[in-house]
Amino acid sequence: MAAPGDRWALANAAVAALAVDPNGLYGITVRDRPGPVRDALIACLTELLDLPVARLPGGMDASALTSGTDLVETIRTGRRIERGGLLTRQRETLMLVPMSERMDAGVAAQIASSIDEAKAPVLILLDEGVEPDESAPPAVTDRLAMTLALEGVSRLETGGVFYSRDDVRRARDRYDQGIADGNAPEVILSLASAMGIGSLRAPLLALRLARVLTALDGAQEIGEPQIITATALCLAPRAVTLPSAEDAPEDAPPPPEPDDSGQAKSTEEGQIEDKVLDAVAALLPELGLLAGQARGQSRARGAGDRQRSATHGRPARSRTGKPEGRRLDVFATLLAAAPWQTVRQRTGSPRDGLIVHTDDFRIKQYERPSESVLIFLVDASGSQAAARMAEAKGAVELMLSEAYRRREKVALISFRGRGAELLLPPTRSLLQAKRRLAVLPGGGPTPLATALVAGRELATKIRRGGATPYLVLLTDGRGNIGLDGEPGRKQAAEDATNAARAIAAEGLTTVLIDTANRPQQDAKDLAKAMEAKYLPLPRADAKAISKMVRSSVEQ
Amino acid sequence: MSKPFPFSAIVGQDEMKHALMIAAVDPSVGGVLVFGDRGTGKSTAVRALAGLLPPISVRPDCPYNSAPGDVVPGRNPDIKEAKTVKVPTPVVDLPLGATEDRVVGTLDLERALSTGEKRFEPGLLARANRGFLYIDEVNLLEDHLVDLLLDVAASGENVVEREGLSVRHPARFVLVGSGNPEEGELRPQLLDRFGLSVEIGSPTEISDRVEVIKRRDTFERDRETFLEAWAAQEDKAQKRIVSARKALPKVETPDEVIEAAARLCQAVGSDGLRGELTLIRTARASAALSRRKKVKVEDIAQVAAPALRHRLRRDPLDETGSTARIARAVSETLG
Numbered sequence: 001m002a003a004p005g006d007r008w009a010l011a012n013a014a015v016a017a018l019a020v021d022p023n024g025l026y027g028i029t030v031r032d033r034p035g036p037v038r039d040a041l042i043a044c045l046t047e048l049l050d051l052p053v054a055r056l057p058g059g060m061d062a063s064a065l066t067s068g069t070d071l072v073e074t075i076r077t078g079r080r081i082e083r084g085g086l087l088t089r090q091r092e093t094l095m096l097v098p099m100s101e102r103m104d105a106g107v108a109a110q111i112a113s114s115i116d117e118a119k120a121p122v123l124i125l126l127d128e129g130v131e132p133d134e135s136a137p138p139a140v141t142d143r144l145a146m147t148l149a150l151e152g153v154s155r156l157e158t159g160g161v162f163y164s165r166d167d168v169r170r171a172r173d174r175y176d177q178g179i180a181d182g183n184a185p186e187v188i189l190s191l192a193s194a195m196g197i198g199s200l201r202a203p204l205l206a207l208r209l210a211r212v213l214t215a216l217d218g219a220q221e222i223g224e225p226q227i228i229t230a231t232a233l234c235l236a237p238r239a240v241t242l243p244s245a246e247d248a249p250e251d252a253p254p255p256p257e258p259d260d261s262g263q264a265k266s267t268e269e270g271q272i273e274d275k276v277l278d279a280v281a282a283l284l285p286e287l288g289l290l291a292g293q294a295r296g297q298s299r300a301r302g303a304g305d306r307q308r309s310a311t312h313g314r315p316a317r318s319r320t321g322k323p324e325g326r327r328l329d330v331f332a333t334l335l336a337a338a339p340w341q342t343v344r345q346r347t348g349s350p351r352d353g354l355i356v357h358t359d360d361f362r363i364k365q366y367e368r369p370s371e372s373v374l375i376f377l378v379d380a381s382g383s384q385a386a387a388r389m390a391e392a393k394g395a396v397e398l399m400l401s402e403a404y405r406r407r408e409k410v411a412l413i414s415f416r417g418r419g420a421e422l423l424l425p426p427t428r429s430l431l432q433a434k435r436r437l438a439v440l441p442g443g444g445p446t447p448l449a450t451a452l453v454a455g456r457e458l459a460t461k462i463r464r465g466g467a468t469p470y471l472v473l474l475t476d477g478r479g480n481i482g483l484d485g486e487p488g489r490k491q492a493a494e495d496a497t498n499a500a501r502a503i504a505a506e507g508l509t510t511v512l513i514d515t516a517n518r519p520q521q522d523a524k525d526l527a528k529a530m531e532a533k534y535l536p537l538p539r540a541d542a543k544a545i546s547k548m549v550r551s552s553v554e555q
Numbered sequence: 556m557s558k559p560f561p562f563s564a565i566v567g568q569d570e571m572k573h574a575l576m577i578a579a580v581d582p583s584v585g586g587v588l589v590f591g592d593r594g595t596g597k598s599t600a601v602r603a604l605a606g607l608l609p610p611i612s613v614r615p616d617c618p619y620n621s622a623p624g625d626v627v628p629g630r631n632p633d634i635k636e637a638k639t640v641k642v643p644t645p646v647v648d649l650p651l652g653a654t655e656d657r658v659v660g661t662l663d664l665e666r667a668l669s670t671g672e673k674r675f676e677p678g679l680l681a682r683a684n685r686g687f688l689y690i691d692e693v694n695l696l697e698d699h700l701v702d703l704l705l706d707v708a709a710s711g712e713n714v715v716e717r718e719g720l721s722v723r724h725p726a727r728f729v730l731v732g733s734g735n736p737e738e739g740e741l742r743p744q745l746l747d748r749f750g751l752s753v754e755i756g757s758p759t760e761i762s763d764r765v766e767v768i769k770r771r772d773t774f775e776r777d778r779e780t781f782l783e784a785w786a787a788q789e790d791k792a793q794k795r796i797v798s799a800r801k802a803l804p805k806v807e808t809p810d811e812v813i814e815a816a817a818r819l820c821q822a823v824g825s826d827g828l829r830g831e832l833t834l835i836r837t838a839r840a841s842a843a844l845s846r847r848k849k850v851k852v853e854d855i856a857q858v859a860a861p862a863l864r865h866r867l868r869r870d871p872l873d874e875t876g877s878t879a880r881i882a883r884a885v886s887e888t889l890g
Contacts, residue, residue, distance in 0.1 A: 024775070105695045106652025113648060113691060116598060139692065142593045189764050199594025200757045204768040319699070320655060340662070343673060359717040431736045 007153050009162060011041055014146045014233050016163035017212045018122065019048040020171045024208050025145035026115055027095075027123030029136055029237075032150035034098075034128065041150065042096065044161055045124065048168055051094040054121070093121035100136040101129035108137035115143045145205040147237035167216065175215035184210055184222040190273050191231055191280075196240030206234040228279045236280055318362040332362035372468045373409045373426045374399060374549065377455045379475035379515070380416040381446035392474050393437045394542025396424070399549065409467075411458060412436070415451035417444035418485045422454070426462065445487060448479025449495035452530075456503050470509050472549050473532065476516035477523030493522070500529035511535060511552045513545060560774055561781075562603035563788035566767045567758045568596060573841070574751045574861050575604050576792075578687075578729045580799045581840040584833060585750030586708060586730035588693070588741075588865065595757045596767075597733040601646070601689045604731075607789060608644035609797050611685055615640050618677040619724050620684045627724050628675055645686030647679055647728075649704075651695055658700065659707075659715050660722070675722045680704075680713045683728040693732030694741045701741075704730055705748045750833045751858075752865035754878065799843040806839050807849045815852045815889055819859060822884040825866035834862040856885045 018025050032038045046053055097103070114120040123144060127136040141147065185207055192203040210222045210230040217226065318329040320336075337360040344355040378392045399410050410433065412424035424436045452473075459469035482491040483499075503510060510532035514523040519536035527534035533552050565572060571589055578587050589597045613620045615638060619627045623639060649658065660678030679688070688704070690696060707713050713726040732749065734741070746752070758764055774781045816834045825831075838854035845854075864877040 104652070105692070106650070109651035109692050109695070113598075113650065116602075138593060185765050185768060186761070189761055189768065193761070193764075198592045198757050200596070200764060200767050200771075201594035203764070204771055207768060207772065347673070429737060429740060431740070435737075 007148075007150070008160065010229065010232060011148050011150065011153075012044065012160070012162040013213060013216070013229055014148055015041065015044045015048055016168060016171070016216055017209055017233075018045070018146070019050075019163075019168045020175055020212045020215060021208065022049065022051075022122040023118070025205065025212065026120065027125065027144040027146075029100075029125040029127055029141045029144055029147040030150060031127045031129070031135075031148065032153075034126075037150050037153050038126065041148075042124070045094065047161070048163065048165060049094050049122065050165065051092055051122065053094045053096065056095055056097045094124065095121040096124050096126060097136075098126045099128055100125040100140075101127050101134045103137050103140070105137065105139075108139045112139040112143055115140075142199060142201055142238075145209050146233040148233070149237070163216070170218075171212070171215040174218070175212060179211040179214045179219075180221035181207070181211070182221050182223075184227060187227055187273055187276065188230070188235070191227075191276060192235055194273070194277065195235055195238070197235060197238050198240075199238070202235055202238050206230045209234050224275060228276050231276055231280050318364055320359070321361065321363045327364040329362040329364045333360050336360040336362055372470060373411060373462045374470050374472060375426075375455055375458055375462075376410065376412045377420075377451050377471060377473045377475070378412060378414045379446060379448075379451075379473075380414040380442045380444075382416075382443045391542050391545060395545035395549070396437065397433060398542055398546040411462075413451060413454050413458065415447050415454075416442060417447070418450075418481060419447055420451040420454040422458065445481050446475070446479045446492075447481035447485070448475065448477070448526075449483045449492060449499045450481070450485075451475075452496060452499035452503060453483070456499065456506060456508070459503075459508050460506060468509075470549075471503065471511070471532075473510065473512045473530075474515050474545075475512070475523065475526075476514060477512075477520050477526045478516075496526060497529050500526050500532075504529065504531040509552075511549055513548070558778065558782055559602040559606050560599050560771070561785035561789050562600070562607040563792050564770050564774070564781075564785050565596060565600055565603060566763050566770065568600060568755055570861060571597075571600055571753045571755050573844075573858075574753050575600065575731070576796060576844060577837055577840040577858070578731070578751065579604065579608060579796050580843060581803055581836055582727065582729045584729075584836050584840060585748070586705075586732070588746070588749040588752040589731070589733040589755060590736050590752065591733075591755035592737070592757070593735055595755050597755065598689075598691050601687070601731050601733065604687065605643065605646035607793055607796070608646070608686075609793055610641040610643050612639040613642055613685075614638075619681045620645060620686065621725065622685075625725055628722050645683055647683040647686065647688050649679055649688055649690045651690075651692055653679065653700075655700065655703070659703070659713055661715075662717070662720065673720055675715065675720055677724065680707055680726040680728070681724055684724070684726050686728055687731055688728045689731045690733070692734050692738070694734035694736075694738060698742060698745070701732075701745050705745065709748070746865045747827070747829060749865065751837065751861040753861050754864070795844060798846070799840065802846070802848075803840060803843045805848065806843050808835060808839055809849065812838065812850045812852055812855060815855050818888045819855065819884060820863070822888045823863055823867055823881055825863050827866075830863050830866045834858065837862045852889055856889050859885050 014028055018028060030038060030041065111120060111123070115123075123140070125136045125140060125144065127141075129135045135141075185203075188203045188206045188210065192206070197203070207230075210226045213226040213229050214220075214222045219226075318332040333356065334354065337354055337356045340357075340360075341355060344357075376392065376396055396410055396412055399408070409426040409428050410424065411422070411426040412433075413420050414423050415421070424433055427433060455471050455473070459471055462469040479492040479496045480489050481487055483495040484491075510527075510530050512523060512527040512530065512532040512534050514520060514527075514534065514536040516523065516536075523536075524534055526532075535548050535552075562572070574587050574589075578584050589601070591597055611620065612622060614623060614630070617627065617630070619625070620642065621627045621630065656678065658679050660681060661676055663672075663674040663676035688708075690704075693701065707726050708728060708730045711725060711727040713724055715722045730749070732741075758767060770781075813835060816831050816838070820831045820834065834855060835850075837858040838850050841854050841858050842848075842850045860878050860881050863881055867877045867880060
């Protein structure tokens, strides 16, 4: 096997493994935008898998996946015409799913359940998400064995195809004869725990992948290189906490005590884990995963996240109902009425034209993004005592607890050290917020300007989505890191003022909560530049903060 | 459909398994909600239940799984069919993208078009009659559908009025919903209407984790052998359900147990009578599963968490989860 540091080699291994055991590994999630590199990968796939290729059109309705009545043909012929669903086709298909980051939750759920029932085609999810909060639905990606991040692989690297159909055939024979696991199950499980992966599906798939890779390498028993590759392809993309070479061994739970060979074996296992963790940690930047780390976890979509509205927003599926003040979906109504015309002509009084009953009425529904998103920009630098953080966290949780009723979402950006980090993308999930807030780090200098820029960017993005953003800045106003990431109070203050003016220019509603022990002129000036409401709250607790924010937002 | 993973072979997850068995013993407990992260075996457990449930007797070719004497469309209740057939207890999957038509049933399109005849084509609710209806990611289902399902589940009857057709048919099923709380929560109004709620995570002990993936892996590699190896266990569990069902009507509930339930509900501040009722019913089914003739206060303590945890008011600043709050209340009031 080629050096695992080479991402194209990894991609090759993934493709070959899938070709050996397509029904056990289910598929690959490919993170990359369309381009020659992705095309090269797909060419590899079609060459090695030798299956008919189908494409799942993006933005498709869940009903198209399963078989049903073909309405158009049924009306035309007067007989029921069945239409085969895209998922009910024979299992031996290679299904490419472009734009899978936009997959509808209903479609994802159907695909997931067809995987569970071993009826799904071999899936290649093409995840073209650009924003950190865009990614293919985890309900599906969690069930596919492998994830490849190809972003940044150069065109020139994609030349080699490392496995032939013969290699695959030979590996399949060897795989069918059985591969010895050795202590791979224990090692893989410890690795998964060390990476904070709760799902047991991941280690199961990783184990199977390691076996397939062993067969590809012509070995009888799973060894270290196969575990490393399996970890890189299967576990690392799901990692919640990325292992670093130094601290990982402490985090890893002690390996189980085998009943006969005792100590000797568990130390040996420990060593393998260390080695694998080192190797994978070294690989991570190569895998293109560092930037994408938050992806996939940061998604909170669901019934609670979208509201159906009767009058505005993006059109969603129509439902039955009387129009009464809502908009009638004329086309859907006619479509609903059409099949019944024969019956109605026969049973009621025949008349010319279409007979439409009230049952046919379909009303339009719109998905409307939530009315408002509260963006908390929280200063987590050294000048802000830990207590302030606790209060900010408390305030975020308090506001979230009311979010359901108020149709709000809450986002949280914390800033410290050299940058600002989106800790909590706009969400209404209290649970997710709590999990994120629990790990909020503190300390270091104050990159105030960077934070303001990040806040403004998030706010404009939210506004583009049709919702109203509110910025709540909790700081003492004393930035000491400029936009360029360099220390220096003067430059920092200048950058912060400029960033603040940009926020004012956007016309964003902003509240600045001065958290310093004594109200600061710096913070007041900043609020003025930002045209923000200024609230000195030196002793504010979570309840007070949330109350103030609430009243400011409601004005 | 191929045989599911054996229920008895699921490692740990005792609370979830117990809750599902209780719902199988006494459907009036009112549905089970399973919340947990991905890959913790939610859907495995629910699908496994299908293999565990005792078969039911139905009229041949009945789309409603009706027993002789049941009133269903298209059958004359006065004619007693001599023959019944045994079929597995239905466990019906409701896919997330399902339309209302598909769920409640609609006019038979084929008949309407070809012969001009108005006939009702039963939907998923009919198929789930006398069995279980399972919705994965129930928190992503449209609210109006969840509402409809809970209504039908509570009344045991599906009423369809459209196209001049008026159809009602029995739809007695246990609703089982599962979801991942990170992806959005269920409205509190809907939460409260589920009888039991369990929260699951994957086992923390590494030896348990190894066991989980080993069993799953063996199962997927050689289903037949694996199922055979677990057949005796499955049989035992099925017998337990069957005898508990039989014993249930005779299980006594002493006043002290009812009082304990009331005290506990008051202590945790769960609103309404629903919690109290579910608590007592669950305790009774639990006692029946333990082959006892009388409910004990300990039964209440044991089922308190699944019966009540989703009925508590949430205080976001209180770090203790609902489970811990219930445990505290149990030890204070019943301990």
